[in-house]
Amino acid sequence: MNNGEKTLKNDRGESNSYNLEHIFNPRSVAVIGASSGFGKWGQMVLSNIIGGGFKGKIFPVNPKEKVICGLKTYMNIKDVPCDVDLAFITTPAKTVPHVLESCSEKGVKGAVLITSGFSETDEAGKNLEKTIVSMCREKNLPFIGPNTMGIICPYSNLFATGTHTRPKKGTVAFVSQSGNLGNQLIYWAEQQGIGISLFVGSGNNAMLTSIDYMEYLENDNHTNIIILYIESIQDGRKYLETAKRLNKKKPVIVLKGGHTEAGAAAAASHTGALSGESSIVEAAFRQAGLLSVTIPSELLDLSAGFSSLPIPKGNRVGIVTLGGGWGVVTSDECNKKGLVLPDIPEKIIENISKYLPPFWSKRNPVDLVGTRDLEIPIVAVEELLKWEGIDAVISLGIVGRLELIRSLIRSTRQVDPSMPAAFLDKMDEFSLEYEKKYIVSMVELMEKYEKPVVGVSLTSTAEGTVRSVSGKKYSGVFYQTPENAVNVLSRMVAYQDFTKSKSSN
């Protein structure tokens, strides 16, 4: 196979060859059911595609309108005068077979079926879904959904979801079976500065399924990390085989909704699919070495870490902390998660001692005792990184101090008439520059030593968790809490252990 063609097998083992490139990198799109009614799916998706800056051609289709969002609108997809690669369909469920037929006649190469009212509702919906699947297999028209919240392909500037959240380009691909959870994941990704390569709301997985998306992502050069939220698995054996193979190349992080009895009952009612015996699924994931998580926010934490940091080669951690209390709780967390804090050699203690008062901790964690010295936080991290006895460093509280300094500057302006405004402006500028410089230093040190520095921010800032540095392979990562930093590091160590142990297989 060439030209990005993928082999698709449906759950009855039938095999087809479709080109998902046309779906994820279309040259032209139609929105069938386009609308100017605020808040309708046909309005939300169309205005998002336009507003997101899609560079290809966009064709609204609606028999009752002439112009929508300033674009000429067509009675029927077949009236569009050019080729259409991808059709988004938002018309009512009962019209969908006819719409898909028109798409096929037009030569459309793929569809995203946003319309709901299929197998997730009732028996009639199930039958309707079967009908369109048979039809589209026959007509060689692959579709995503139905009941999907849409897709986001940042490298094509294609933002085609109902919610207008637009995360930046990056290396993380998300496939979410749930719409609202998917919305929140994408919203968080944007907030936290996590760059994505692809987002797929997989919906009912009627024709294309997570297996197909995994096969696509395996060879997608933009994607380095895969995040899956799944509730049901149709073809468990194939699913696991695919995930396992993929995971050897790129970390696969999976949240299986319905992994408890109560959750499984809720999932059955949500998607209509059996979600499988929880313990069996869990064991299978573990055996495949997948990074299985149980809470949605962890998906984001791991995305940030895996997409921005070098993978640690072992579990030996050095901690550099602005103050003692944080060092204590972080040590506790490391201990619980199987990370060890080696004693640091005398030579390193001597080097760090040049910068700190005589009563500093002289051990790991390196407690900077609230120092204002600007060199030592960077020196301490490098001293630890360059030592062969350490695989990773956790840096606590240097980033985020800026916000507190700014509060002090604001107060001082307000209460001290004798303080020169220019001095305070300079302090502000200087503190901002220092924070930037610290982040750049961390990224440079990661490149130099190929070991991760995981940060924790003293405050939450609008800058987000991931702080990218122009032209650099790695990015700074600064979590809100020590526990998140430690958890991510421990999962990275586990992934490294798994891939290492499997590399000889």
Place this chain on the structure above:
Amino acid sequence: MNNGEKTLKNDRGESNSYNLEHIFNPRSVAVIGASSGFGKWGQMVLSNIIGGGFKGKIFPVNPKEKVICGLKTYMNIKDVPCDVDLAFITTPAKTVPHVLESCSEKGVKGAVLITSGFSETDEAGKNLEKTIVSMCREKNLPFIGPNTMGIICPYSNLFATGTHTRPKKGTVAFVSQSGNLGNQLIYWAEQQGIGISLFVGSGNNAMLTSIDYMEYLENDNHTNIIILYIESIQDGRKYLETAKRLNKKKPVIVLKGGHTEAGAAAAASHTGALSGESSIVEAAFRQAGLLSVTIPSELLDLSAGFSSLPIPKGNRVGIVTLGGGWGVVTSDECNKKGLVLPDIPEKIIENISKYLPPFWSKRNPVDLVGTRDLEIPIVAVEELLKWEGIDAVISLGIVGRLELIRSLIRSTRQVDPSMPAAFLDKMDEFSLEYEKKYIVSMVELMEKYEKPVVGVSLTSTAEGTVRSVSGKKYSGVFYQTPENAVNVLSRMVAYQDFTKSKSSN
């Protein structure tokens, strides 16, 4: 004892009677070591006290200055022409004995010893600390610290920490042995809208200790919840007795830094105190019914819940969710945390069915299938609350949808020239009003049924976790994630179980 007098016992069992009211509600304060040098402790604390709006008299003391922050500055505390209730001391450690002596001569009623360089450093520091403790016991001059980051007393408008974070008035008291952890806790409290009654950086606990603060808080009418971050306990028996007694009246939430071997080693180096056998401390906390947590962010989550919601009377939970996926992961979390999701009676299903399409879940979780209907989210919550088979409701995703609607409004403005601007303005206003109304409804329903509604926000907003409603006893609480909501609810259930089981003792 009257007039707020407290009995203090030090770790040698000696007993003194001090009045902590003068420390936490002073009429006048001095800052000894006041400075106009930006970023010095004497500058940070003084400018914070002034900027925070303290209503009493403020006296800077510094022999080298005439005016600091526009205030007349005194050579010596003894030169101040009025009574001074409380002195903040930031001068170098070796000057502290002399400064405390002056304070005593002046008749100062309490001190906050911000200066470091005592038992947390070396043997000489330990001895110096012993000296000042003996002296101040003799002179009846109670002090906080040394090596404290300061105190915050919102009901006195007294913000006297180095970081200029100013959480609003509320019912949560924090006592933190760690400075930087304390900073972050207070910063988070402000960000999340959690109101506090008191913050004490307890520092080295040399004279006044956590036991004293607990005794004070037991009778403090502003305080309903107590949050403790501790690393070392000097008088374990007394500490536990006090915490246990207090916890029967007001929930005591405790994070013991150094509860693992690695953490204990870090703590020993941090505060110089032995942190006690982890398993014994944990068991003792559990037996006392304290809410013991292991990660700092949980302190805030629990603060938000306990200070804003009625305590649930049992573990039976109803879930109302904007979409299915969230219902699934929340059910999973409930299951893991010992909360049960009862089947809901036919009558309630009938009532809710009036508002939803025929294919809705018809079970708990109540999946609103992304409805735009404005009544049903509130109706569904009330239907569950009024049923005797439910002790609490979790509401997922109604709050926070506003942000996503606003993104859509922004895009629509940008891409659809035919859309009237006035209509979009109205949509924006209407969506904001709806969110406010929803929050008010939740608070009113909590009052009506005396059962908690724990919310999860679809997005993170500047509004924070706690959304107070003017004139109401309870507040809306909307966490970032379902797992946080479930965790807090499960801890509230456990607290209720403990107090119930002990009420007959």
